Amino acid sequence: MKLLDGKAVSKEILKKVKTDIDHHIEKKHLGYNLSRPSIAIVMVGENAASESYVRGKIKACDKAEINHKVIRFEESISTFELISEIKKLNKSHFDGFIVQLPLPDHIDPNSIINEISAYKDIDGFHPLNFGKMALGQKSMRPATAYGILKLLQHYDIQTNSQHVVVIGRSNIVGKPISIMLGNDFEVGRSTVTSCDIHTPKALLKEESRKADIVIVAVGKPGFLTSDMIKEGAVVIDVGINRLDSGKLVGDCDFEDVSQKASYLTPVPGGVGPMTIAGLILNTYEAWKMKNLIED
Template sequence: MIILDGKKTSADLKSEIAESVKLIKSQGKKTPHLAAVLVGTDGASMTYVGAKVKACELVGFESTLIDLPEETTEEKLLQEIENLNNNDSIDGFIVQLPLPKHIDEQKVLMAVNPDKDVDGFHPTNVGKMTLDLPSFLPATPYGILELLERYEVETSGKHVVVIGRSHIVGRPMSILMSQKRKAGNATVTVAHSRTKNLKELTLQADIIVAALGIAEFLTGDMVKDDVVVIDVGITRVDDATKKRGYKLAGDVHFESVSKKASFITPVPGGVGPMTIAMLLKNTLLACENKE
């Protein structure tokens, strides 16, 4: 069994991006600049945004954090997005989700200039991805593809079962893995909360992408020998033995599934670190596109 080490792979990627940034600067070209918009004080969102700002510093990017209070109106947020769209110094930006309930997430995401949408959520980029045209890929699926490629996991002709149909992970993952690409050419089944024969499907799967957000849902009796398992979930589970009172668990019951798997991602340290690395890669691409 081989661990798909997202922490190490993302560090390698960041080193490669840092080298690209050094070259760009030596040629007198513009330094890539990523901005992040944070509304409110959600603990997980603040942690994620902080990690993104830190990653920018590490690779030599410029970064801007726009920190808005919880009571910010939708109109005010849309104005901030318009300012970022019109700011030539900023190559790409993200609006950290979730947003407060009084703000329409879809309206906000639609307002982002697709050329600066380094999260890959805008319908223009989703449409281009679906048609296999150059676009910004959603960072988490993009990170999974990168992991599969770098560990030379064979996907061509394999049966992939994606559990979950979110616009952020499940649906784009199913499209990307069926396309003609290095980590692609697979036959893909999408399973979700209404799927009746889920265990039957997962037992047939050569590769499973678990992205449903239920802690330790996928267990050893649901997978076959030599399966490749990508665990996208991360949930806080109460654990009195831990100093902080909880542990982080994925959608996969690691102990039982890892005994059968040929490749598996850990939680934490698997898919999570790759998401930030691919966001940086998209920002570099946005900067190069402007050049």
């Protein structure tokens, strides 16, 4: 079994993005002096997990030399007030921005995501970007799904004509990765089966045991076991779960699944860093779009 080292692959991607940005700035595209990309990260209230994720995003920005600013609001902010702030960011100098999820219970995340300019939506959640992604058109891609594709691509794991089972149907991971792998992207052209925790256990096991690639994103530690995969399957574990002991684990029974899988993502250090890499790649795309740069 070989580990899919998302941390190492993400590091390579950030280095390349920095080099590409340096190249465009040195070239003085259209005769202009270009500023380095800049993003804003909006945080509402206090959440320990979100603080950790944001620190990771800031570190990645620093490595790619992307300017960043964290904008904080009290948990009591109203939906109307937050939308007003989003509209200001849409008109700001920032090339892109994200609203860190989850939001407080009184704020509907969809009402906020829908207000973000599709051109500054570096998380890739806006309905316009999601729709264009589904149609196979160029767009900001949902960052985690984008990162998974880049990870598969880096390790030269074939997806063309392969059977992929995606366990989990969230808007953030399950739905976009199912669509992207089924589409004609640089990584894709797969036959995709979509399941979730509500799929009858016997049917889920029947489908997952046929799969060449299994992607699990259900938020349940130890959910995927070796009897649910075939010998030599590629397993992408998107889950991040903290046990009572404080240990971080994925949705796989790692020791068990590793006995049968040919490739497996560790947790931490697998999909997490690749999500941030997807965010940085989207930031680079947003910056190029704003400055009319074509590769």
